[in-house]
Amino acid sequence: MWGFGGRYYWGRRERVGRVEGIVVAFAWMSSQERHLKRYVDMYSSLGWNSLVCHSEFLNMFFPDKAASLAFEILKVLVEELKIKRCPIVFASFSGGPKACMYKVLQIIEGYHEPRRYSLDDYQVVRDCIAGYIYDSSPVDFTSDLGTRFLLHPTVLKASQPPRIVSWAAHSIASGLDTLFLNRFESHRAEYWQTLYASVSMKAPYLILCSEEDDLAPYQTIFNFAQRLEDLGRDVKLIKWNGSPHGIFCIFQSNIELLSQSC
Template sequence: MWGRFYWGTKGAEVGIVVVFAWLSSEERHLKPYLDLYYSLGWSSLVCHADFLTLFFPEKATSLADSILKELVKEIKSSTLPIVFAAFSGGPKGCMYKVIQLIEGKCAGQLSKDEYRSVGDCLCGQIYDSTPVDFTSDLGTRFVLHPSVLKMSSPPRVVSWMAKAFASGLDALFINRFEAQRADYWQTLYSSANFGPITIFCSEDDKLAPYSVVSNFAQRLQEQGADVNLVKWNSSPHVGEHYKYHPDEYEAAVTSFFERLLWFLPTEDNTMAFRT
């Protein structure tokens, strides 16, 4: 498996947030988000996809299948609402394959009913510094970004080596990029019916440009999705919006989860909208 998953927090009363973390993130980077979700009554199942899953969809599918197996185990005894929270490359690294498995658009190891049971519990999505467009220079842009290199001004030799490695991957897979890119975006657009969506973005984010994110939000709204777009004029890519704008971020997340409170288990232990 190219990646891993683990329970960041567990035992909360309301439901489960599946966190599709950004590349190179560590548990300490995610802790503020997991603590915020937990304070609002939500446990967190964290997915860390490896960098190479961006280029090998079959590996992303394997990781996605493992996450869905874990979710199926959790909801068998008690139906729980599920939210997806994606950061930076998280949607491409794994989340879009989770959606495809739920929608029956690719094969996995579980039954259709089991995948559908998770889809029936999915009631909302959060996007932070994402979606990132999947273009032919994706590897180069990701590897050279400070959030991946973990240094704001890396030595020239480190930048050169990283660029050479990523450029090689970009060149190797160039013939597959457009097909994968179309598949990726079509899948994200198809998730418009999975409950309300909150998107955090910045006008000066070069890895997830505002034009790309706002167009994504507009497309979802055109399909009837309830979208809340939270935008800052200047805020670093991924992991920093919450750090630099804590009050606004917490307010938006709290409002998002409050909108989900009416999506509760019914007496027959299925998910339904409260009337």
């Protein structure tokens, strides 16, 4: 969680029988494989394969590290689509968009020099994108995000952080602020511009959020959804009450909800 890069794996990978497509799940930073199992099982029950990506926390502050992981994710997708093309849905949780997904979007739009594969290969991935799911995201990228994230109960698994943990988190955040003082706004602008530019792929959006979320405030997510609609895309925004950040929506398959929003 605390380093660079990340890891990825197939939650389900079937090539025979019922295969509707691939869900690429960009998980929240404190998540482990067992936390994503319920989503993998849910997608599997509907015939969807799933590729799960766990990003490290510092990817949010070092775009080149997020890009390196994004290239790895695309390598897997390119090879899979060479066997058989199918719809792809990007499902992002919490800080997942900033830690990896937005770099995937930039690469397939040609904003990065290709690695190993050609732009035509990445174009195939782009052409297969069938929808986006944002669950308790996107989280805004601000200079105090590090402290708020590191000390959040859903990350620490405790209602109150130990004093030493609080001190360490503030020290880390202070160091990041000093290092990136002149970069935060440019990184933030690039991040949001990339998310909005994804409307060019003409896929629908499903956005799930809570009015009680302090890391991904409802107003931020509402403004994001409104802007996507203003840009001409189909957006389904679902909000609920009484759930803090990290209590993700599992009451109904979000793949089913996405299909209803088309």
